[in-house]
Amino acid sequence: MSDLQTQPADRSNRRIGLLIVLVVLLALVGFIGLRAFRAATSARAALQEVRALQGLDRDALSSLDPAALSLLRDRFARLETDLMNVGTQAGPFLAISKGLGWLPGIGAEAAAAPELLQLGQQTATAGRAALDGALVVLEASQAGGEDSTLTRVTAALQASEPDWAVAETALNNVATIRDGLDISTLDPRIAGALAQLDTYLPLLRTAVSLGKVAPALMGADEPRTYLLLAQNSEELRPTGGFISGVGLITIDGGDLGDMDFSDSYTVFNPDVDHPLAPPDLERTMGAQILVFRDSNWSADYPAAASVAQSLYQLDTGTATDGVFAFDIEATRRLIGAMEPLALPGYDEPVTSQNLAAAMREVWAAPVDIETTVVDRETSQWWRHRKDFMGDLAAAARAKVEAGEVDFGALAQAVYSSLQEKHILLSVNDPATMALLRDSGWAGAVDPGEADYLFVVDSNVGWNKVNTLVDRSTRYTVRPLADGSAEAELRLAYTHGGQAIEGPCVQEVHYGDTYEDLRRYCYFNYLRVYVPDGAQLLDAQGFEPDSVDQAFGEAGSTVFSGFVVTPSGGEHEVTLRYRLPASVFQDGLYRLRIQKQAGVPAWPVEIAIDDPAGNWQLVEGDARTSEDGLSATLRLATDTDLAFRKGAAQ
Numbered sequence: 090m091s092d093l094q095t096q097p098a099d100r101s102n103r104r105i106g107l108l109i110v111l112v113v114l115l116a117l118v119g120f121i122g123l124r125a126f127r128a129a130t131s132a133r134a135a136l137q138e139v140r141a142l143q144g145l146d147r148d149a150l151s152s153l154d155p156a157a158l159s160l161l162r163d164r165f166a167r168l169e170t171d172l173m174n175v176g177t178q179a180g181p182f183l184a185i186s187k188g189l190g191w192l193p194g195i196g197a198e199a200a201a202a203p204e205l206l207q208l209g210q211q212t213a214t215a216g217r218a219a220l221d222g223a224l225v226v227l228e229a230s231q232a233g234g235e236d237s238t239l240t241r242v243t244a245a246l247q248a249s250e251p252d253w254a255v256a257e258t259a260l261n262n263v264a265t266i267r268d269g270l271d272i273s274t275l276d277p278r279i280a281g282a283l284a285q286l287d288t289y290l291p292l293l294r295t296a297v298s299l300g301k302v303a304p305a306l307m308g309a310d311e312p313r314t315y316l317l318l319a320q321n322s323e324e325l326r327p328t329g330g331f332i333s334g335v336g337l338i339t340i341d342g343g344d345l346g347d348m349d350f351s352d353s354y355t356v357f358n359p360d361v362d363h364p365l366a367p368p369d370l371e372r373t374m375g376a377q378i379l380v381f382r383d384s385n386w387s388a389d390y391p392a393a394a395s396v397a398q399s400l401y402q403l404d405t406g407t408a409t410d411g412v413f414a415f416d417i418e419a420t421r422r423l424i425g426a427m428e429p430l431a432l433p434g435y436d437e438p439v440t441s442q443n444l445a446a447a448m449r450e451v452w453a454a455p456v457d458i459e460t461t462v463v464d465r466e467t468s469q470w471w472r473h474r475k476d477f478m479g480d481l482a483a484a485a486r487a488k489v490e491a492g493e494v495d496f497g498a499l500a501q502a503v504y505s506s507l508q509e510k511h512i513l514l515s516v517n518d519p520a521t522m523a524l525l526r527d528s529g530w531a532g533a534v535d536p537g538e539a540d541y542l543f544v545v546d547s548n549v550g551w552n553k554v555n556t557l558v559d560r561s562t563r564y565t566v567r568p569l570a571d572g573s574a575e576a577e578l579r580l581a582y583t584h585g586g587q588a589i590e591g592p593c594v595q596e597v598h599y600g601d602t603y604e605d606l607r608r609y610c611y612f613n614y615l616r617v618y619v620p621d622g623a624q625l626l627d628a629q630g631f632e633p634d635s636v637d638q639a640f641g642e643a644g645s646t647v648f649s650g651f652v653v654t655p656s657g658g659e660h661e662v663t664l665r666y667r668l669p670a671s672v673f674q675d676g677l678y679r680l681r682i683q684k685q686a687g688v689p690a691w692p693v694e695i696a697i698d699d700p701a702g703n704w705q706l707v708e709g710d711a712r713t714s715e716d717g718l719s720a721t722l723r724l725a726t727d728t729d730l731a732f733r734k735g736a737a738q
Contacts, residue, residue: 154497155227162220169213172206208266212286215259215293222252222300230496238492239307243343246304253300260294284708295504298528305521306411306514312341316394316401317350318385318414319478322687323553323607327388327545327616328513328532329416329687332381332397334478337407345486350479353382358404369637373549373614373651388545388616389642390414390532390686391522394515411516414532416687419502419511420444423485426499430484439481448477449603508726510686529727532686534642536620537729539679540566540672541645543618544580546685550612551597557585558611558654560691562724566678567698572670574678575626576619580662584611588657595653611654615662618645618683622669630662676734678704683727690725697732707731 229245230238267290270283306313317336324331332353339346357380366376370386379386381404384397394412402408415423421441424430429438439447488494506512513532514525525531534543542564548555563579586608593610615631623646628636631650641647654660672678682693697704699717708731711720722728 155224155231158220158224158227162217162224165213165216165220169210169217172210172213204266204270208263208270208283208286211259211262211266215256215263215297218252218256218259219293219296219300222246222249222256223296225249225252226300227496230492233492237344237490238494239340239345239490240343243304243307243309246300246307247309249300250304253297256293256297257301260290260297263290295508295528298524299504302521302524302528305518306340306516307343308340309342312339312346313410314339314408316397316409316412317348317482318397318412319350319353319420320385320414320416320687321553322416322418323556324551325546325548325555325685325687326385327547327685328385328390328393329414329510329685331548332383332385335381335401336479336482337409345490348482348486350482356381356401356404361403363400363403369614369649373547385414386547387642388543388618388685389534390513391515391526392642394513410518411514413515414513414686415506416511417445417448418509418687418689419506420481422502422506422511423499424481426495426502427485427488427493430481430488432480432484435480439484509690510684510726513686534618534645535681535683535727536618536643536645537679537681538671539620539674539681540576540668541618541620541681541683542578543645543683544578544685545616545618546688547614547616548612549614550595550609552609552612553603553606554584554586554609554611554656557607557656559583559585562691562693563696564680564682564693565696565698566668566680568673568678568704572673574668574672576623576664576666576668578617578662578664578666580615580630582611582613582652582654582660582662584654584656584658584660586656588655593653593655608656610656613652613654615650615652616641617648617664618642619648619666620669620672621646622671624667625664626667627665628663630660677707678732678734680730680732681727682724682730684724690723692721693724694719694721695730696720703734704732707733 225248226242226245229241232241234241263286267283267286304310315338317338318332319334319336320326320328320330321333322330324333326332334350335353335356336348336350338348363378363380365371366379366383367386370376370379370383376383379396379400381397381400384400385393387393387396394414397412398409421444424439424444425441428440430440431438435447437443489499503512507514507528507530510532512530514530515532516522516525522531526533526535536543544562546555546560559582561581563581565577565579567575567577569575589608589610593612595610595612598609599606618641621644625636625638625648628648628650631652635649635651637649639647639649648664648666650662652660652662672680678697680695682695684690696719697717700715702713702717704718705711706718706720709720711718718732720730
C-alpha cells in the first residue's frame with residue numbers, strides 16, 4: 090500500500106521539477122531575447138551614428154566652426170554610449186563568438202566580433218574626449234577680453250589636459266586592437282570601414298599630440314626661449330633650405346616677448362673658436378669652420394637643431410629651449426590664414442600670392458648703388474637686404490595677438506606644414522621631444538627595421554635655383570635567391586632655367602637682382618640614406634671621384650656624391666646596391682620612404698622586379714606587367730609601403 094502511495098508523489102515531484110526547469114528555461118530565453126533585442130536596438134542606433142559621421146564634411150570641420158565641432162562631439166558621445174550598451178547586452182553572445190570561426194561565410198567576422206566592438210568603443214571615446222578638449226580651446230580663442238588670444242588658448246589647453254589624456258589612452262587601445270586584426274579575412278564592407286579608420290586615425294592622433302604638446306611649447310609652466318630658423322628652400326639644404334634669417338622669441342604662458350629677427354650672417358663672433366666644418370662641407374664648399382648659417386648640414390633635424398643651439402650660444406651667449414624651422418612654403422600657408430598683412434612702409438599688403446615677389450623685390454631694392462661682393466658685405470644693402478622677414482613677423486604677430494585670424498585656416502596651415510616637413514620642431518624637453526618624434530614633426534632620420542630610402546639634396550652652388558629644378562624617383566627592388574635583394578635607384582633632375590653657354594662653374598656670385606641668382610647650374614651634394622648593411626655596387630651620374638659610402642645618422646648607411654645639372658638641361662643619377670636580408674621578414678617586404686624637408690611633393694615609382702608574379706602590394710593600387718609590379722605616388726609625407734609574397738596565390 091505504501092508503494093502505491095509513493096508513486097503519485099514521485100510523479101508529482103517530477104512534474105514540479107520539470108515545471109521549474111521549464112520556467113527557468115523560458116525566463117532564460119526571455120532574458121536572452123530581451124538582451125538580444127536591446128543589443129540590436131543599440132547596434133542600429135550606433136550604425137546610424139556611424140553613417141552620420143561618415144557623411145560629415147571634413148573640410149567644414151577643419152574651419153573650426155563651433156557648431157560643426159559640437160555636432161561631431163555629440164555624435165561621438167552617442168556612438169560611445171550605444172556601443173557600450175551593445176557590449177553590455179551582447180555579453181553572453183560575445184563570450185562564445187571566438188569559437189564560431191568555423192561558420193561558413195561569417196566565421197571570420199564572428200570570431201573578430203569582440204575586437205571589432207572594442208575598436209568601435211575606443212574610437213568613439215577618443216573622438217569624444219578629443220573634441221571635448223578642442224571645444225574648450227576654441228571657446229577660449231573666441232572669448233575676447235583683455236588678455237591676448239594666445240594667453241587664453243594656453244590656459245585652455247592646460248585646463249583640457251584630462252580630455253587629451255583620455256583620448257590618448259583610447260587611441261593607444263585602438264592602435265593595439267587594430268594591429269591584431271587581419272582585414273584581408275573580413276567582409277569587404279567591414280574591411281573598408283577599417284581602412285577608412287586607418288585614414289582618419291593619424292589625424293585624430295595628431296590632434297591629441299598637439300593638445301598635449303602645445304602647453305609646454307607655449308611656456309605654460311615656465312618661460313621658453315626659441316630659435317626661429319627661416320630656411321630658404323630656393324637654396325635647398327638638408328633640413329629645408331639655407332638658413333637665411335634667425336629669430337629669437339620668448340613665450341611665457343602664451344605671452345610673446347620681444348621677437349628679434351635678423352640676417353643669419355650676423356650670428357658670428359670672430360673672437361671665439363668655432364668647430365671645424367664637417368669634411369663633406371669643406372670638400373663641397375671650401376668651408377674651414379662651421380658657422381651658424383651652415384648648422385643644418387645634417388639631414389637629421391634634431392641633430393642639426395642641437396648644433397644650431399650650440400653655435401648660437403657660442404656666438405651670442407644666449408641659451409635656448411628649442412629650435413623651430415620653417416621654409417617659404419610654410420610662410421606662404423601661414424600668411425594665407427592672416428592675409429592681407431599691411432607692413433609699414435610697403436606699397437601694398439602682403440598676401441600668400443605675392444609673398445615670393447615681395448620678398449625678392451625688397452631683397453634687391455638698393456642694388457643700383459652696389460655692384461661687387463666686397464662692397465656688398467660692408468654696405469647698407471648687405472645689412473638690410475633681409476629686413477622683410479622681421480617686418481613680416483611683426484605684422485603676423487600683431488594679428489595673432491589681436492585674434493584677427495582665421496584660426497581654422499591657421500590650424501590647417503600649421504598641420505599641413507608639419508606633416509609635409511615645411512615646419513620642423515625640436516625642443517630640449519625629452520617628453521615633449523618624444524611626442525614630436527612620434528608625430529613625425531621632428532624631421533629625424535628614422536630608418537625603421539626594414540628597407541629604407543631617404544634622398545637628400547644640398548645646393549652647394551651659392552644660388553637660388555631649386556624652384557626651377559624638378560626631380561623624379563624610380564626605385565626597383567630585385568629579390569634574390571639567398572633571401573637578400575638588389576636595389577636600383579634612378580634620380581632624374583630637370584633644370585627649368587634658361588640654358589647658358591659654357592661650362593658650369595661653382596663659385597660665389599651675386600647679380601644685380603634676385604633673379605640673377607636663379608640663372609646658374611644646379612650644384613648638388615647628394616646623399617642617399619639606406620638600411621644599415623647595404624653595400625654599394627655601382628654609381629653613375631656623379632662627378633669623378635666624388636662617390637662615397639659611410640655610416641649615416643640613426644644607424645643608417647649613406648651613399649653620397651657631387652652632381653651637376655646644367656641650367657636648362659637634364660641629368661640622371663643611378664645607384665645600384667645590395668640590400669641586407671633583413672628587409673624581408675616572413676614573406677613581407679616593407680619599405681619606408683622619407684621626404685626631405687623643404688621640397689614640394691614629387692613623383693616616386695616603387696617597383697618589384699618579379700616576372701613570376703609572386704609579390705603583391707598589401708594596401709593600395711599597383712600596376713602589374715611581365716617584369717613585375719609597381720606603385721606610383723607623389724611623395725608629400727613620409728610613407729610606408731608593404732609587399733607580401735604569395736598574396737595572389
